[in-house]
Amino acid sequence: MFETKIYAGSREENYATALSQLKALIDGEPDRIANLANASALLAQCLPDTNWSGFYLYDGKELVLGPFQGLPACIRIPMGKGVCGTAAQTRQTQLVEDVHAFPGHIACDSATNSEIVVPLIAENGDLIGVLDIDSPEHARFDETDKEFVETFAKILVAQL
Template sequence: MFETKPQAGTREERYATALSQLKSLIDGEPDRIANLANASALLSQCLPDTNWSGFYLYDGKELVLGPFQGLPACIRIPMGRGVCGTAAQTRETQRIDDVHAFPGHIACDAASNSELVVPLVKNDELIGVLDIDSPEHARFDGTDQEFVEEFARILTAQL
């Protein structure tokens, strides 16, 4: 039913398959935590060279750790702080080639060198952010960003 290893084909074909799998996973499932948990697991399987994928959820004041795949992480992130807090505050995707050069970077995992964070917004309300880390510098490019933003749009529509 769902691939557990990177599929054959071009990166774009693999991303299209992952989007299709996401739609199947969340179709008709109303539970937010279940959908976020499956989404983080799917991302960790389809994005090679990453070491953390998951969600921080906005509680009205700050971001709070949600479902994820990877090492234990920071539990709370203030708005505007680090890559995740910046994405949440600006509501703009942050694609960072070198997190150590990012002002106010929060180092939850010292092995992370690049990061892609997409805000989750529905009906103009901030739900949280989708955060993906990599041990490689400049791991994420425009194609990755487009895929993750579409992944976030599909998921957010169900939340």
């Protein structure tokens, strides 16, 4: 679990700072992997009480592990399976208070208890993948977190 976080303000102030930093990190950088790697590191530092943040990229058939921060993870996730596969298939953010109650949850890290997954959709409507953030706390994520993570994803997708 990440113990050192770089932000100390209110949650809203921290999120505004993170969005600003994301824009600066990816501005003019065309490399997708570099941008995703920096984005996952930034999320790991700005989100307290999380144990995994990263990306699964859609290869046309399934989700494949991309850049992340945290323990080793599942490499491939079928569409419609678990929280990530459900977010990818439905193209809707999944905000899960208790992953153990989620039908078909894929347990990559047994310490994870809640999760938020945002689909990454290109401007032309193509699925790029998903942004996945896990927490060892139950009900860690709320509507404020959802709004932040969705905005974060939109900024990132515009550069991918």
